[in-house]
Amino acid sequence: MSGTKKETGFTFTIDGVEITAYAGQTIMEAADEAGVYIPRLCDHEGLRHQGSCRVCTVKAGGRSVAACTQPAAPGQAVENETPRLTKMRRDLVEMLFHEGNHLCPICEASGNCELQAMAYRLDMTEATRFPYLEPCRALDASHPDIALDTNRCISCGRCIRASQDVDGKGIFGYVGRGIHRRVAVNGENLADTDAEVTDHAISAEVCPVGCIIRKRVGFAVPIGEREFDHGLIGHDIEEKRK
Amino acid sequence: MSELPKARIATASLAGCFGCHMAILDIDERLIELMQLVEVDRSPLTDKKRFTQRCDIGIIEGGCCNEENVHVLHDFRRNCDVLIALGQCAIMGGLPAMRNAIMHSDAPLRECLDEAYITGKYIRNTTHNVPNDPALPLLLDEVYPCSQVVEIDYQIPGCAPSGDIIFDTLSKLLTGKFRGFERDMIKFD
Ligand code: SF4
Ligand code: SF4
Ligand code: FES
Numbered sequence: 001m002s003g004t005k006k007e008t009g010f011t012f013t014i015d016g017v018e019i020t021a022y023a024g025q026t027i028m029e030a031a032d033e034a035g036v037y038i039p040r041l042c043d044h045e046g047l048r049h050q051g052s053c054r055v056c057t058v059k060a061g062g063r064s065v066a067a068c069t070q071p072a073a074p075g076q077a078v079e080n081e082t083p084r085l086t087k088m089r090r091d092l093v094e095m096l097f098h099e100g101n102h103l104c105p106i107c108e109a110s111g112n113c114e115l116q117a118m119a120y121r122l123d124m125t126e127a128t129r130f131p132y133l134e135p136c137r138a139l140d141a142s143h144p145d146i147a148l149d150t151n152r153c154i155s156c157g158r159c160i161r162a163s164q165d166v167d168g169k170g171i172f173g174y175v176g177r178g179i180h181r182r183v184a185v186n187g188e189n190l191a192d193t194d195a196e197v198t199d200h201a202i203s204a205e206v207c208p209v210g211c212i213i214r215k216r217v218g219f220a221v222p223i224g225e226r227e228f229d230h231g232l233i234g235h236d237i238e239e240k241r242k
Numbered sequence: 243m244s245e246l247p248k249a250r251i252a253t254a255s256l257a258g259c260f261g262c263h264m265a266i267l268d269i270d271e272r273l274i275e276l277m278q279l280v281e282v283d284r285s286p287l288t289d290k291k292r293f294t295q296r297c298d299i300g301i302i303e304g305g306c307c308n309e310e311n312v313h314v315l316h317d318f319r320r321n322c323d324v325l326i327a328l329g330q331c332a333i334m335g336g337l338p339a340m341r342n343a344i345m346h347s348d349a350p351l352r353e354c355l356d357e358a359y360i361t362g363k364y365i366r367n368t369t370h371n372v373p374n375d376p377a378l379p380l381l382l383d384e385v386y387p388c389s390q391v392v393e394i395d396y397q398i399p400g401c402a403p404s405g406d407i408i409f410d411t412l413s414k415l416l417t418g419k420f421r422g423f424e425r426d427m428i429k430f431d
């Protein structure tokens with residue numbers, strides 16, 4: 001099985017399902033192609049992998065690794081949806097809720113938000129095990145077409161990579177360290193940068209939560225009729241297997 | 243005669259908008275089914291202000307924003323075997339909790355009251371005072387989720403929760419069959 005050479009690909013398993021991969025593919029890339037969903041937040045199609053949120057953690061070769069950055073290896077038995085890993089992912093998602101100010105009922109991303117959808121998928125009814133940190137975070141509405149509500153930012157860095165690598169602009173970047181690490185704009189306010197609403201970094205698909213807001217479109221689709229109101233996050237990938 | 247004794251239910255709205263109580267009515271005609279199983283004790287639905295006896299289930303809408311909310315919540319915990327936080331405000335503070343993290347403010351409650359009654363652009367408050375009638379319950383420094391004040395046994399998410407999730411959860415709890423929510427029923431909005 002594992003003896004076959006690069007171009008022809010090799011196989012490994014995820015939760016017992018046989019997956020074909022090619023040299024250089026990450027576990028997640030191979031899984032996506034095969035229709036096996038591995039939860040993720042900081043990874044996004046078309047952007048360089050960062051491996052920071054750890055929601056994609058799987059067990060491979062006896063170690064916990066980030067499926068979005070770990071190359072697939074021939075013959076490996078990868079664990080994905082085990083009760084233990086699911087619980088760990090739920091804990092991570094729960095901590096993200098504690099760390100920011102996530103008031104879903106007043107958030108225009110509600111129903112389209114990947115963090116919230118991940119909570120639904122992981123059976124998190126609400127984060128209540130720890131006190132909320134309730135940080136005081138800035139709202140930047142300076143730009144005519146874009147607003148930033150950093151209360152909801154999960155520091156995934158998707159906007160940073162999109163702006164740098166796709167738009168060639170570098171509007172967003174990390175500042176600070178540890179728990180104080182935040183995403184900031186390259187200027188006093190967003191209006192002082194060359195951000196445009198047509199940037200890939202500003203598009204609806206890049207920010208997984210309700211931090212980067214395109215003004216005047218928020219409620220064009222009503223609550224209850226949004227992306228994750230009709231299907232769990234990841235179902236589009238899982239459907240490939242059927 | 244062979245009927246099972248009905249379970250007793252009590253409900254209260256703390257720092258909520260009464261939307262969750264309205265959502266209980268979204269159970270629609272299944273309410274009739276539910277009423278075969280329960281009797282309502284202290285609740286705005288019966289207008290009973292005190293417990294007449296111990297209850298099996300207490301349902302709380304809203305978090306705690308003032309001292310009266312805390313008293314009521316303690317009273318429910320004391321008098322109910324099972325306590326349910328119904329809806330986002332009860333679970334995590336909800337909209338009222340917006341006052342907890344006002345940017346750049348060292349005294350968010352003061353700033354919130356000033357804006358609401360004194361400095362806000364669209365205020366017409368001829369007394370220029372923050373209401374301070376002794377009959378008003380004292381506000382807490384922050385809005386607290388119910389689970390930070392007493393132990394909560396179950397939380398039914400939603401703003402407001404759907405009639406389906408309320409009916410499903412209650413009827414399963416009453417028949418001892420509750421094993422968690424159906425995934426597609428979990429919603430935070
Ligand atoms: S960003 Fe997502 S999780 Fe946060 S408040 Fe908005 S919908 Fe809820
Ligand atoms: S603004 Fe959005 S895309 Fe950027 S780091 Fe925060 S959550 Fe991620
Ligand atoms: S998706 Fe892999 S670490 Fe975030």
